[in-house]
Amino acid sequence: MGVSLKWGNVMKLTIENLTKTFGEFVAVNNINIVVETGKLLVLLGPSGCGKTTTLRCIAGFERPNTGRITIGDKVVTDPQNGINLPPEKRGLGMVFQSYAIWPHLTVFDNVAYGLKMRKWPRSKIKKRVEEMLELTGLQGLGSRPAPMLSGGQMQRVALARNLAYRPDVLLLDEPLSNLDSKLRERLRFELREIQLRVGITAVYVTHDQSEAVSLADKIILMKDGLIEQQGTAEEIFNKPKSAYVADFIGSANLVPAVVKGEEGNSYLLETPEKVQVKAKKNDSAFNKGQxxxxxxxxxxxxxxKEKHDGWSVNSWQGDVIVPNYLGTQTRYVISLNQRRLFVTMLGSSQAFQANEKVYVNIPPEEIQVLEE
Ligand SMILES: Nc1ncnc2c1ncn2[C@@H]1O[C@H](COP(=O)(O)OP(=O)(O)OP(=O)(O)O)[C@@H](O)[C@H]1O
Ligand SMILES: [Mg+2]
Known part of the structure; x- marks a missing residue:
């Protein structure tokens, strides 16, 4: 990482009771969001859940029905009190999926654009643009015409242009989704590095859970205009509140079961396929028969291959149906009394073949029990 570029005007973003309807349709349903100073929040969820609408309300492109939006101590939206600042008065930077850069300008002039609009003196512009080109890995490309850039470079220009005037908050809507998967992964880390280096508060919209997990200080998982769960990636991964969350983050096996009893701080359960399962109790309480x-x-x-002595519980015999070798890991489809389970084994060698008998082991504390 190069020299720190932390700027002083980093702001907290607060959204209170935000609702946006389109006709009868409620796209965003009374949600509350706080993004702490210098943190990156990811709005995650399936297509149509209201991510972009929320972002457009923050940006000032949509007028919400209700909802107060505050950046630092400046109220930018408050329909009850007739406040709705235009986008350019909100002090935001914005990067979208489409490469919103000027095709007739060079890289340098694209990055300088907002500074010229703000009537900065030429020498100050030059210094800031060079700083931004260095930050986004575009050194030496200043005189390149914008159309002669790769997709990844264009998104770097868009980012550099939107950071150049040091906005208070950076908004990003699926900025990497037009890029191929390898580049997407690399730029994801670069973006995070840049965000940490300048310390800017950011809201990042994506429907890609792996992107969310690797970028976010906090994730908000949305469903039908509502917040389903919020927390750190680890909290959402390890303590999903609902089957919807567990299914959306990662690719969890969701196995139906009935509570048969309790033993110490564990539940004893049975699946429809008569597999006996022990699972550690969590925050919610379940009754026998539930x-x-x-x-x-x-x-x-x-x-x-063998049954281990250490595995006294949750060690079942099953069959390998499909091994899927992926180089750094192998994913298996296993059948346990006809119940299909996905299993991921790390490592570059494939341990089991199709039709092989295996023992399937999982510690009780690694199983989450959720309401049906
Ligand atoms: N201008 C509009 N007029 C009518 N309905 C709209 C308008 N904009 C969005 N919607 C609807 O609001 C809902 C939420 O849209 P939004 O664009 O916020 O979804 P999203 O979560 O960003 O989805 P995606 O991942 O597909 O981008 C969708 O059902 C969409 O059809
Ligand atoms: Mg969207």
């Missing part, structure tokens, strides 16, 4: 869903992460299940 139907629940068990979350088993493919990464937390361990396959072995």
């Amino acid at each position: 139907r629940v869903k068990l979350v088993m992460r493919p990464e937390n299940i361990y396959l072995s």
